[in-house]
Amino acid sequence: MRPSPAVRSLRVALVVIAVLGVLLAPTLLLIDAEADARGAMALYALVVLVYLGAGILAWWRRPGNRMGPLIVVTGFSVYAGALFNAHHPVLVAIGTVLSTATLALVVHILHAFPSGYLRGRLSRLVVALAYVNSTVLEAPEYLFSSARESPLFVAEAPAVLAVAAVTQRAVGVAIALATAAVLLRRLRSADRANRRTLISLLAYGTFAILFIPFSSVILEGFFGVDPVWRSIAQLAVMGGVPIAFTFGVLRGGFARTAGLSELEVWLDASGDAPSAIRAALARTVGDPDLEVVYWVEERGIHIDDEGTAVALPVGRGRRTSVEVELDGRRIAAVIYDQHLIADAQSVRSAARLVALRLDRARLTAELHASERALAASRARIEAADAAAIEPDTGIERLTQRQREVLALMAAGRTNAAIARELVLSEKSVVNHISRIFDALDLPVAPDDHRRVIAAMRYLAR
Numbered sequence: 001m002r003p004s005p006a007v008r009s010l011r012v013a014l015v016v017i018a019v020l021g022v023l024l025a026p027t028l029l030l031i032d033a034e035a036d037a038r039g040a041m042a043l044y045a046l047v048v049l050v051y052l053g054a055g056i057l058a059w060w061r062r063p064g065n066r067m068g069p070l071i072v073v074t075g076f077s078v079y080a081g082a083l084f085n086a087h088h089p090v091l092v093a094i095g096t097v098l099s100t101a102t103l104a105l106v107v108h109i110l111h112a113f114p115s116g117y118l119r120g121r122l123s124r125l126v127v128a129l130a131y132v133n134s135t136v137l138e139a140p141e142y143l144f145s146s147a148r149e150s151p152l153f154v155a156e157a158p159a160v161l162a163v164a165a166v167t168q169r170a171v172g173v174a175i176a177l178a179t180a181a182v183l184l185r186r187l188r189s190a191d192r193a194n195r196r197t198l199i200s201l202l203a204y205g206t207f208a209i210l211f212i213p214f215s216s217v218i219l220e221g222f223f224g225v226d227p228v229w230r231s232i233a234q235l236a237v238m239g240g241v242p243i244a245f246t247f248g249v250l251r252g253g254f255a256r257t258a259g260l261s262e263l264e265v266w267l268d269a270s271g272d273a274p275s276a277i278r279a280a281l282a283r284t285v286g287d288p289d290l291e292v293v294y295w296v297e298e299r300g301i302h303i304d305d306e307g308t309a310v311a312l313p314v315g316r317g318r319r320t321s322v323e324v325e326l327d328g329r330r331i332a333a334v335i336y337d338q339h340l341i342a343d344a345q346s347v348r349s350a351a352r353l354v355a356l357r358l359d360r361a362r363l364t365a366e367l368h369a370s371e372r373a374l375a376a377s378r379a380r381i382e383a384a385d386a387a388a389i390e391p392d393t394g395i396e397r398l399t400q401r402q403r404e405v406l407a408l409m410a411a412g413r414t415n416a417a418i419a420r421e422l423v424l425s426e427k428s429v430v431n432h433i434s435r436i437f438d439a440l441d442l443p444v445a446p447d448d449h450r451r452v453i454a455a456m457r458y459l460a461r
Contacts, residue, residue: 010063014056017072021052024079031086040232044082047239051075054242057249062286064346066116067109071242074105078238089151096142096150097135103172103212104130106241107179110205113245114198117342126178133171140164172213180206186339194318194339197248204244208237274305274361277354281334284350291335294362295323296369299420302333305361307369322348326355331362370423377404377422394440395458402439405432410455 025045052075059068081102084095107130111123118124141164142150144157187195187202212234219225219233274292282290293302293310302310313319318339324332334351341347351358381403398406401422408418415433419426433451437443440457442450 007063010060014060017052018056021049021075025049025052028079028082031083040228040235041082041085043232043235043239044078047235048075048079048082050239051078051242054246057246061249062116064343065114065286067113067245070105070109070112070116071245074102074109074242077102077105093151096148096152100134100138102238104134106238107175107209109241109245110179110183110201110209113201113205114248114340115342119339119342120182122178123182126175126182129171130175133168133175137164137168137171169213176209176213179209183209190318190339194337200247201241201244204240208241211237272357272360274364277357277361281350281354285336285341285347287336287340289337292332292358292361293335294332294358294365295330296366297330298423298425299369301420303365303369305365305368307365307367307372320344322351324348324351324355324358326359331355332358373421373423380404380407397439398436402432402436405429406436406454406458409433409436409451410458 025048028041028045028048031041051071055068055071055073055075057068058065058071062068077098080094080098081100082095083091084099086092086095104127108118108127111118111127118127140157140161142148142152143154144161146153146156183202183206187198190198215230215234215237219230220227225233278290278292281292282288291304291310293304293312295302302312304310312321312333313335318337319335320338321333321335322344323330324334332351332355334347336347338344377400381400395403395406404422405418408421413421415426415429418424418429422429436454437450440454442448442453444450
């Protein structure tokens, strides 16, 4: 299948990013850093390549998902932060300002995985605080302290510096604890199949996000580790985040998606069978467990491909659904994992593109539903015919459909329920009941309830 122009453009862009990363990362080794920082520069270069590689993989597998671009930006952020060790004032200024931006981006990655969107107020608040902490609260460190020899130094302001340092440390700890709590809660609430794919990033992410703020106390305070080596350890731990992400991808936790432009091409090649439509939609939106169900207006229910009634998910669980309409008529619904796909509009757009095909599949599903209802009715008639029927009850004069209606009357069903069960209109049910009364010789009488008498004759046969 020939890729669409959008897909070809994306591939070119990803190749450009890959080439740029391969060319930029080694330049960190050329920086004339201090002797004790040269090993760190090599590690910076490696971490840049790891982030860019993971980001390119994620971007290629899911072009419409924000995880890929977010991881790629984090890779370039690592590169920019390493420029702090250069000797050119402009490069040092860039590295100084962005020295802690990577921490905020890592927090963003952990909260946004796997949909690329931040779910819930707590995640949005924590990520916003992370960016404030790495920019606003970091600024006094290089603006009001000459100790860092920053080209952005303005003037000494010890009081402002002290308040900012304490605030930044406290906010950092709060961000780490809140992020760990969110990740552990998501891991605990995931079902067994999803936990298998989420555990690599969420478990490692929990460790990494706690290690960063507490490593100073643990490594320097308890073990006397040099601050340089502590920084290298923090960088190495952050470098493990994209590795954990890639491991989750390889275990199936980040299925590849296709663009909408490829959806019709895919269906043209695979056909209009319901299974082919479902597979194409699943591939397009990136949820391998996606389901398609069809709306039956007369019965007021959704059914699957085989005609079996299906209830749409309710509540705030992982599964949710979007309705599909064609020319103002409700025809189907798509059930998907909202933790995996946070943007419901992408599901609607994909389903709308194949609405006509879904409508044809709906007709087939309705036929299967009618066949199932007919088979069930025949089974009831055969069971009734197996029993002896009194010749004077009049039941033997009923047609098969009238016997089906009478059997449901005897079961206590209302006309509306009988209509749904037999896929009839209520008017047709009323007509059948009238003919049943005629066949059983039950005229209108003020003291008799004909429906009850007909049911009793049926049950007494």
